[in-house]
Amino acid sequence: MPSTGSRNFIQGSARELLRTAILDAMRDLLGQRDWSKITLTEVAAGAGVSRQTLYNEFGSRQGLAEAYAIRLADDLVDHVETALAANIGDADASIRDGIAGYFRDAAQDPLVQSLVVGEVKLDLLRLITLDAGPLIEHATERLIGVMQRSWVAFTRGQAETFAHALVRLAISCIPTPPGPQHDVPAELGRIFGPYVAAVLAGRAAEIPAR
Structure with missing residues (x-):
């Protein structure tokens, strides 16, 4: 069974990967059109996550x-x-x-x-x-x-x-x-x-x- 330190490291790494994927998806969309025309649903879809996951991570x-x-x-x-x-x-x-x-x-x-x-x-x-x-x-x-x-x-x-x-x-x-x-x-x-x-x-x- 992984130690507490190992689990925390894995969880931290997974969260960092999630944030990176979402921010990369936002960057890709910004390359196509202005920020005012981009929805959070589109960002979430681009990152392969749910809109709720995006909200849980960034709040708004x-x-x-x-x-x-x-x-x-x-x-x-x-x-x-x-x-x-x-x-x-x-x-x-x-x-x-x-x-x-x-x-x-x-x-x-x-x-x-x-x-x-x-x-x-x-x-x-x-x-x-x-x-x-x-x-x-x-x-x-x-x-x-x-x-x-x-x-x-x-x-x-x-x-x-x-x-x-x-x-x-x-x-x-x-x-x-x-x-x-x-x-x-x-x-x-x-x-x-x-x-x-x-x-x-x-x-x-x-x-x-x-």
């Missing part, structure tokens, strides 16, 4: 949209984490490559495209502007953990300062993407890279010489 249409927006924020953290691992010792490149990957994927997302080039839907726009608090808090907390675990090895306080500012700036570019004259990933690398360098230099200065 708004809850589903919020979960989708949070997944976009998770993509930011995932890209930064990957870039840190690929650019050990180079903070500027880590931030530049992480943000560039995030912007590239976000620009292809149908929900983002509907905000940028389609008819603006206030319920979606608010999720990443006026009501973006939960999304920013979620991504910030995840990025704090990444910065503590990575080669940068920030303290909690250092990671909070870095993550909160980076997440807010990156998320703000979704509803108002910068013009082609700005290389925002490179700009953010030049802004945040020196902060990382200063933290590392300060840490090295505290190590007594032998």
Whole structure:
């Protein structure tokens, strides 16, 4: 008989797969038509689940949209984490490559495209502007953990300062993407890279010489 820990892991994995399937189905439908013309019944059918299962997981249409927006924020953290691992010792490149990957994927997302080039839907726009608090808090907390675990090895306080500012700036570019004259990933690398360098230099200065 599986242990309690094993059962919890299996249940957690099954729930994550369910959420992923539903959010993927929503993404597929957004690629076909605007959010205002998509029903929850269609999303549930696309995921191969019942409408009640969708409601049990997300609570409402708004809850589903919020979960989708949070997944976009998770993509930011995932890209930064990957870039840190690929650019050990180079903070500027880590931030530049992480943000560039995030912007590239976000620009292809149908929900983002509907905000940028389609008819603006206030319920979606608010999720990443006026009501973006939960999304920013979620991504910030995840990025704090990444910065503590990575080669940068920030303290909690250092990671909070870095993550909160980076997440807010990156998320703000979704509803108002910068013009082609700005290389925002490179700009953010030049802004945040020196902060990382200063933290590392300060840490090295505290190590007594032998």
